[in-house]
Amino acid sequence: MGKTLAEKVWDAHVVRRGEGEPDLLYIDLHLLHEVTSPQAFDGLRLSERPVRRPDLTLATEDHNVPTTPGPITDPISLTQVQTLRRNCDEFGIKLYPMGDAEQGIVHVVGPQLGLTQPGMTVVCGDSHTSTHGAFGALAFGIGTSEVEHVLATQTLPLKPFRTMAITVEGELQEGVSAKDIVLAVIAKIGTGGGQGYVLEFRGSAIRALSMEARMTVCNMSIEAGARAGMIAPDETTFAYLEGRDHAPKGADWDAAVAAWRELRTDDDAEFDNEVIIDAASLTPFVTWGTNPGQGAPLGEAVPDPSTMDDSERHAAERALEYMGLVAGTPLRNIAVDTVFVGSCTNGRIEDLRAAAQVVKGRKVADGVRMLVVPGSARVRLQAEAEGLDAIFNEAGAEWRLPGCSMCLAMNPDKLAPGERSASTSNRNFEGRQGKGGRTHLVSPLVAAATAIRGTLSSPSDLEPVAAPAELATQEA
Amino acid sequence: MEAFTTHTGIGVPLRRSNVDTDQIIPAEYLKRVTKSGFEDGLFAAWRTDETFILNDPSYAAGSVLVAGPDFGTGSSREHAVWALMNYGFRVVISSRFADIFRGNSSKAGLLAAQCSQDDVELLWKLLENEPGTSVTVDLESRTVTAGDLTAAFQVDDYARWRLLEGLDDISLTLRHEGDITAYESGRPAWKPATL
Known part of the structure; x- marks a missing residue:
């Protein structure tokens, strides 16, 4: 019997296999940020262990960094960032600090440098490491004990994951994007549906996606509970990688591409599970609740918990209470205070282009603040070279410096209690964007249209010219 | 890591599903660079609600979360x-755990018991x-x-063995350093390096 993509990458990294033990897996790339690494370095110092492969390790500052000019003012955040700097210096690890031309969100930086390549194993003390699976890498988040383990040994003991195919066939309608695909997948299988699995996204709709869009899909695999998401590499992948700083060059490139072409699930391989999605049936998707599985098409209404089964009803009731929503309210009538475009899910150049194209020539609705935060310094420069910053500024949005920003309320960008956002990030948990904040997860297109109308919207809801002011204020 | 064989303590019923790690400890509490002192952030938002279970004095000293x-x-x-361990919990019981949380628990010495x-x-x-x-x-x-009730729970065999013995994964792995070196010598030269 043939192998799945995930099994091929796994098998190529087994250092040791022992009876009754987990496999010992080699790690090709270890990414670090300031939040989940300090205790791991402390552990190394306590046991007097070196970092085995500093040359396969890279650090960046992202979670704590402010997205407005100036230094970190929170002394505890500053200590955490300074601790990373000291640790990288002591152990000889490359670090891209705030202000550096290569700084950015760890999951934006790895791919844009060409460090994330097909068939690799990639880990980081961050659950959204699944992003890198878009290249056909086996990439997953780990805890701090495992960070220490990888620093010390460049390996991890792991039990094999099961495999699930998520097959998305057909053509997406206009205005429907990668974010809508993955939100629909999570709503279908639930936040625990992927537990223990590596998801392989496949089918014609996935093949048609750009690398940025594939990263959005794989990024949110973790929100379905999966360890990782993967997409087999193809010409789109190779074209993205060719010429990047760390991509192989010359004869090495040819050898690498030849090896990468083998990285696909064999025709006779069997998945442990399969989910099939019809791409043409998808429409813009938004969340209404407090976990990423509580979502619905934008054209629908806030669901009625009394129609749900016992296991879901209680959680849905709690979610609606927290979100301040009433069952039956059309989702399009929900007014927001803030729109956030950014994060490791949707902070890449293509995401910013999509949002810019919607706000161009229009104005952000009165009373709505729109934050646009590039995922990295390179993305920011690229966007500015294309004039996207001017488009956002003219529309009344705030154009910021790169970082995790409002995805997780660990830096100055937060929601106030009761404040409601449409956010291109990945988690709508209670308090995720700030204590008491209410989050609706959306695509960049929906985020931008929502900023213009002031209520959850898709670009097709917008007038061809600037939206009439009464529409925005009427429902605010 | 401290070995775990058996534990007896007050049980705390937490009737909520999908208890995500942002609820267990919000991001604003993640800025410390030590492994201690996180108990102040445990369920920080929920603890501001006086009806929350850990605000009930009967459960405040709990060490087994259900x-x-x-x-x-x-x-x-x-x-x-x-945060759970700093507060005093040694065991969490649930019918389903997220993968990364379960892995982290076994590394740090918290028992994630699946009933x-x-x-x-x-x-x-x-x-x-x-x-x-x-x-x-x-x-x-x-x-x-508990009382008259006895229930079985599941835990991964390898995680159980490590918890019972209180073993540190890194020392176990470093016993096989020769295998790691041998693997490294066979890696393709075109694989990327950061330095």
Whole structure:
């Protein structure tokens, strides 16, 4: 019997296999940020262990960094960032600090440098490491004990994951994007549906996606509970990688591409599970609740918990209470205070282009603040070279410096209690964007249209010219 | 890591599903660079509600948390495990754990014991009817006992062995350093390096 993509990458990294033990897996790339690494370095110092492969390790500052000019003012955040700097210096690890031309969100930086390549194993003390699976890498988040383990040994003991195919066939309608695909997948299988699995996204709709869009899909695999998401590499992948700083060059490139072409699930391989999605049936998707599985098409209404089964009803009731929503309210009538475009899910150049194209020539609705935060310094420069910053500024949005920003309320960008956002990030948990904040997860297109109308919207809801002011204020 | 064989302590019924790691400890509490002191952030938002279970004096000294399904979803932050342990929890019982949380627990010495949802319901009723009831969790026999109730739980064999022995993964792996070096010598030269 043939192998799945995930099994091929796994098998190529087994250092040791022992009876009754987990496999010992080699790690090709270890990414670090300031939040989940300090205790791991402390552990190394306590046991007097070196970092085995500093040359396969890279650090960046992202979670704590402010997205407005100036230094970190929170002394505890500053200590955490300074601790990373000291640790990288002591152990000889490359670090891209705030202000550096290569700084950015760890999951934006790895791919844009060409460090994330097909068939690799990639880990980081961050659950959204699944992003890198878009290249056909086996990439997953780990805890701090495992960070220490990888620093010390460049390996991890792991039990094999099961495999699930998520097959998305057909053509997406206009205005429907990668974010809508993955939100629909999570709503279908639930936040625990992927537990223990590596998801392989496949089918014609996935093949048609750009690398940025594939990263959005794989990024949110973790929100379905999966360890990782993967997409087999193809010409789109190779074209993205060719010429990047760390991509192989010359004869090495040819050898690498030849090896990468083998990285696909064999025709006779069997998945442990399969989910099939019809791409043409998808429409813009938004969340209404407090976990990423509580979502619905934008054209629908806030669901009625009394129609749900016992296991879901209680959680849905709690979610609606927290979100301040009433069952039956059309989702399009929900007014927001803030729109956030950014994060490791949707902070890449293509995401910013999509949002810019919607706000161009229009104005952000009165009373709505729109934050646009590039995922990295390179993305920011690229966007500015294309004039996207001017488009956002003219529309009344705030154009910021790169970082995790409002995805997780660990830096100055937060929601106030009761404040409601449409956010291109990945988690709508209670308090995720700030204590008491209410989050609706959306695509960049929906985020931008929502900023213009002031209520959850898709670009097709917008007038061809600037939206009439009464529409925005009427429902605010 | 401290070995875990058996533990007896007050059971805390947490009737919520999808307890994500942002609820266990919000991001604003993740800025410390140590492994201690995270108890102040444990369930920080929920603890501001005076009806929250840990604000009930009968449960405040609890050490066995009994929660709904999909416990520990979301972020990979091991701080969630440290916060539970810093507060005094040694065991979390749920019918389903998020993968990363379960892994982090076994590394840090917190037992993530997987019971059937039916047993979780029985434990909830028992602990709610008689606040302060002790629960005994025996890793050797993989059983949870409280009052008249005895329930089996599942835990990965390898994680169980490591917990029982209190073994540190890194030392176990470094016993096989020769295998790592041998693997490294066979890696393709075109694989990327950061330096």
